[in-house]
Amino acid sequence: MSRPILSVALAGLLLAGCSAPLRGTGDLGLVVERADGRVMVVENTGSTVLASVPGLGDLSHAAAVYSRDARHAFVFGRDGGLTKVDMLTGTIGGRVIQSGNSIGGAISQDGSLVAVANYTPGGIKVFDAKTLEPVADIPAIGADGKASKVIGIADLPGRRFIYSLYDSGEIWIADLTDPAKPAVRKFTNIGKLPYDALITGDGRWYLAGLFGEDGIAMLDLWNLDKGVTRILDHYGKGKEPLPVFKMPHLRGWAVAGNEVWLPAIGHHQVLVVDKTTWTEKARVDVAGQPVFAMARPDGRQVWVNFAVPNYNVVQVIDVPSKTVVKTIEPGKAILHMEFTAKGERVWLSARDSDKVVVYDTETLEQVAELPAAKPSGIFFTSRAHRTGL
Amino acid sequence: MALRVSLGVIGLVLAVAFPAVAEPSEARRHQLRNMVEQDCGSCHGMTRKGGLGSPLLAEDLAKVSAEGLVETILEGRPGTPMPPWKSILSRDDAAWIVAYLLGEVK
Numbered sequence: 447m448s449r450p451i452l453s454v455a456l457a458g459l460l461l462a463g464c465s466a467p468l469r470g471t472g473d474l475g476l477v478v479e480r481a482d483g484r485v486m487v488v489e490n491t492g493s494t495v496l497a498s499v500p501g502l503g504d505l506s507h508a509a510a511v512y513s514r515d516a517r518h519a520f521v522f523g524r525d526g527g528l529t530k531v532d533m534l535t536g537t538i539g540g541r542v543i544q545s546g547n548s549i550g551g552a553i554s555q556d557g558s559l560v561a562v563a564n565y566t567p568g569g570i571k572v573f574d575a576k577t578l579e580p581v582a583d584i585p586a587i588g589a590d591g592k593a594s595k596v597i598g599i600a601d602l603p604g605r606r607f608i609y610s611l612y613d614s615g616e617i618w619i620a621d622l623t624d625p626a627k628p629a630v631r632k633f634t635n636i637g638k639l640p641y642d643a644l645i646t647g648d649g650r651w652y653l654a655g656l657f658g659e660d661g662i663a664m665l666d667l668w669n670l671d672k673g674v675t676r677i678l679d680h681y682g683k684g685k686e687p688l689p690v691f692k693m694p695h696l697r698g699w700a701v702a703g704n705e706v707w708l709p710a711i712g713h714h715q716v717l718v719v720d721k722t723t724w725t726e727k728a729r730v731d732v733a734g735q736p737v738f739a740m741a742r743p744d745g746r747q748v749w750v751n752f753a754v755p756n757y758n759v760v761q762v763i764d765v766p767s768k769t770v771v772k773t774i775e776p777g778k779a780i781l782h783m784e785f786t787a788k789g790e791r792v793w794l795s796a797r798d799s800d801k802v803v804v805y806d807t808e809t810l811e812q813v814a815e816l817p818a819a820k821p822s823g824i825f826f827t828s829r830a831h832r833t834g835l
Numbered sequence: 836m837a838l839r840v841s842l843g844v845i846g847l848v849l850a851v852a853f854p855a856v857a858e859p860s861e862a863r864r865h866q867l868r869n870m871v872e873q874d875c876g877s878c879h880g881m882t883r884k885g886g887l888g889s890p891l892l893a894e895d896l897a898k899v900s901a902e903g904l905v906e907t908i909l910e911g912r913p914g915t916p917m918p919p920w921k922s923i924l925s926r927d928d929a930a931w932i933v934a935y936l937l938g939e940v941k
Binding site: 612658 | 876880885911919920923
């Protein structure tokens with residue numbers, strides 16, 4: 447318990463001195479302290495806190511992406527704030543309030559543009575990653591003529607961003623090759639109420655989960671002219687659904703080998719989909735409505751957390767045998783999980799226990815614990831080099 | 836005094852539809868406040884300004900009948916992500932939450 451505090455003091459000293467030793471950012475990350483508008487800069491070699499950065503506004507449902515040099519994090523807050531955090535100095539390097547209500551964002555493949563997806567007024571706003579100067583503003587007016595909330599944003603190769611329109615059921619691709627003249631390609635009638643989406647790590651498949659009907663809208667990004675196809679027509683609530691107390695997150699996608707692991711919706715199950723045929727291969731029963739199903743980077747395990755009231759447990763599924771090998775209780779209200787780059791450890795935020803816990807993924811035992819005020823998202827810099835994160 | 840006011844308001848809110856209403860215990864109210872902020876907050880925003888779910892600020896809710904809101908909380912809104920909470924919340928809990936959202940109890 448005294449180690450993190452000592453480290454904070456130490457980091458403060460080191461950062462303050464002009465002779466601070468050089469260090470890289472490869473083992474750094476951010477933990478969002480949701481209620482206090484603060485993030486902690488952490489390092490995952492010794493599991494310690496390096497700095498605490500206040501002043502980020504309303505961070506309920508905050509997300510972060512990294513600059514390609516992994517020096518800066520861009521944090522998207524609920525109040526529409528976009529904050530650039532310097533991971534080495536533990537300070538805010540820039541901040542703009544860009545809309546009333548945002549949900550997440552993405553950084554372009556070349557690292558030059560940051561796009562923010564907004565609920566109200568619905569649309570995306572694009573900023574220069576260096577200066578945070580506004581570059582483009584693309585309202586999401588659906589085919590029905592009304593403004594729509596934007597969800598499921600991800601970066602595509604080229605200066606392009608893909609996202610879905612929740613209210614009007616569309617997928618848009620904004621091409622900012624010329625930021626002054628963004629070109630938007632629209633796919634309409636994709637299905638009712640897309641609530642979140644994922645892109646596979648190779649950047650080829652974009653899958654949007656539908657809340658208003660059963661099924662997933664899929665776009666093959668290598669064959670855009672084929673348009674949106676529908677897969678897994680039974681994915682969804684089906685008959686006698688259980689209440690969904692928190693929307694599953696698809697963005698924490700789990701692609702393990704040729705399988706995509708998805709949280710079911712309205713059922714206490716995780717679905718295994720064959721990525722070569724896009725058909726269901728298996729279902730694994732779990733302890734509640736899954737929120738995140740995340741694959742360890744080597745694809746050998748999938749870790750699952752749950753919606754209230756089952757959010758005090760986390761289950762570990764062995765991918766080859768498709769069985770739950772362990773149910774752990776790391777703390778109260780587990781909101782998020784993040785693996786280290788090579789997956790030997792996983793960090794979990796326990797919101798109602800005011801702590802972050804670290805597990806060894808081989809022994810499945812806890813190895814460290816850090817105090818944190820109502821922690822939610824955890825984001826490691828290894829995301830800097832992955833499409834869709 | 837606050838307690839008296841809150842009981843009065845809940846009484847009013849529910850008088851029409853449900854005759855006998857018990858205010859949740861202080862321990863339960865503490866849980867409910869936390870739940871509104873965190874668990875409802877995941878869709879409605881921690882500050883209730885809206886998200887995937889509609890805003891739940893007092894001025895937005897004032898337009899709708901209180902009994903209707905209690906019903907929405909317990910039964911959900913089919914066809915939308917608003918789930919039915921009746922397996923977790925009692926009618927008294929829901930009524931207290933509505934009064935809390937309307938700013939009538941703390």
